[in-house]
Amino acid sequence: MKLIFRLLAVCTLIATAPAYAALKVFATVPEWGALANELGGDKVDVYVATSPLQDPHHVEAKPSLISHARNADLVIATGAELEIGWLPLVIQQAGNPRLTPGKPGYFEGAQQVTLLEVPKRLDRADGDVHAAGNPHIQLDPRNIARIANALAKRLAELDPANASTYQTRYQSFNERWNSAISKWEKEAQPLKGVAILVHHHAFTYLNNWLGLKEVAALEPKPGIEPTSAHLSDVLALTQQQPVKMVIRPAYQSSRASEWIASRSKINAVTLPFTVGGTENAKDLFGFFEDTVQRLLAGLK
């Protein structure tokens, strides 16, 4: 009899466990996973859909993504069409109406910030154009601050029992974040006005934050692989005006930027682009710390 009671108790525990379980978060890219961990701590169980070295434009709606979306309480996406090739398909197949866009379980970072480079014309002849604007919003820490604010509120809405935890964690994060921003901005003073080349036209928000001046992109058009003709043009351009460095996201091939660097006095700089993109970019703080340090090193 005792045994049966024990078994029953165990079963009840298992059955009711989900009510106390952590909020399941499906983050499309590592930076939102890291942010959810900052704000949620042990109250959230975060799954990150892509690797730090994965090009977020080209992800497949693979089975593991569907099964994780099936169980998620909240999807954190960048938005601005970054995930358009796979996220709608994943959500559609997952049979999880909590994640439907418009519901509290669907959160887009891009909705919280001012998007730059909203194209004046939409034409596929211009390459991979994002109609809503440049989606690489994570490269400006001030955007992260805005998104953190909105995300903390969303977490509290979805998990009211832990609302105070999210609020406290957000306040703590926000304080540390703002002082870190001031520190990075001070350190990054020498970068102001520095002319750079970029591999993919992905650093708009970083340039906007630190005052870097993008002279040209190695990709002839967004998403189109560098061609030798275009690289020669870019090289010629660097001979006319002083360019300090060529930067690329860690997920892209180093060949084009090394080609340019080897033929000029330009430093090739690899930036983490997201949390985990480089060894030192362990969390959001490390991500920006490493970005700034690598840029400063590129000045030498």
Add this chain to the structure above:
Amino acid sequence: MIKPLCSLAALTAVVSVPFTAHAADNKELAEIRQQIKQLKDDYESRIQSLENRLKEAEAKTQTAQSTAAQANAKAEEITKSAATSPAPAEPRQASSGIAAFNPAISAVLQGTYANLSQDPNRFTIAGFIPGGEIGPGKRGFSLAETELTLSSNIDDKFFGQATLSVTPENEISAEEAYVLTTSLPAGLTAKGGRFFSALGYQNEQHQHAWDFVDAPLVYQAFLGGQFANDGVQIKWVAPTDLFFELSAEAGSGENFPGTSHNKNGSSSGALAARLGGDFGYSTSWRVGLSGLHTRAENREFAQANLAGADALNSFNGKSSIAIADFILKYAPNGNPLVTNFKLQGEYFRRKENGDLTFDSDNALGATNTDAYRSRQSGWYLQSVYQFMPYWRIGLRYDRLSPGTIDLASNAANLDTPGFNPHKTSLMFDWNPSEFSRIRVQGARDQTRPGVTDNQIFVQYIMTMGAHGGHKF
């Protein structure tokens, strides 16, 4: 603006045509003139007002631009001084107007050039009762299917998609037209309408997403190319981290290997179970088991008799197919852009039980009906490798086994060759963007004993408009 201008031009033309009707009453003439003048004045004033509005609009944009510039300058100042007090996000404005709720539209354009050493009209797969769309298609230049897809959320509960296909013969058919639920809980989705059945791996893919010009031989021999059903489907994704999906469907089963039926209820059913996951960040996989059960009533097919005379025959009975499939995709760090690799294979088994009527239209005067039983199988294995950005190469091997065919007394009329049809295809394609593909494919087709068809295809597949991602 253009419309009033045209009307004005037409009016002027009318006015300038000399009146030949001298008999017209002067008074009437004056009235007409008065009316025309009124019209003219009316249009002139309208044009004037339109012009004014245009000027206003232009002025507004200018001021907007200058305020935007000011705002930018301001924003810069703000970012300089206070990183800690971020500006609030601009409210995003959705586009408005009648067109705002238009569905996403995409069109796929396809064309083929085929050079075939054998006459495609004589194509058969030895030992397999033909049906559906089989064979390498037309010789020379031909337009392939032009697909037009409309898709959109219907409301908060349903999503709808219609793919209309325009054939080179200028016929329009509904390739797929279905509604899908978006609000069922617990991993459930239900689909109704016409859709490609959840069978095997390739069956659910639209033709433009195939990695080779033609369908694998197993698809041609067992499903007539591709199996679409008019019916309902329910899918369930298990609440596990490992992907596990079950699907069941019921439908009219009108397509090969079934036929249309004049009956209530379901005429064909399909079941599928799929398991999938990742090995690290670079490799993803999925395996599946699926089955289709359908019925055929007077499924007609042409097959020559033992003497070589063409005969029309028909099959009545049940057809059951079981499929095992797998797909493995590899891309370094999950980045398929530079290099990637895909390995895919499917194994089919089919049982058909029923009656076969030889010479069903009695053209040879030898009509004979008797029992028919067959157990047949086949498989294919293909791999596609992207060795550098934009360029892919692929190899496919197809093989069918005619298995056992019991024709009973019809063995005196029809041949059952002990021959394994097989085919090797090599393809090479160039994909300058995710929206365009140009492919060259060579194949050695040995689907008939003693006959080799050397095939060369050149194909283009181009997509316009709002084309969403493809399924895994």
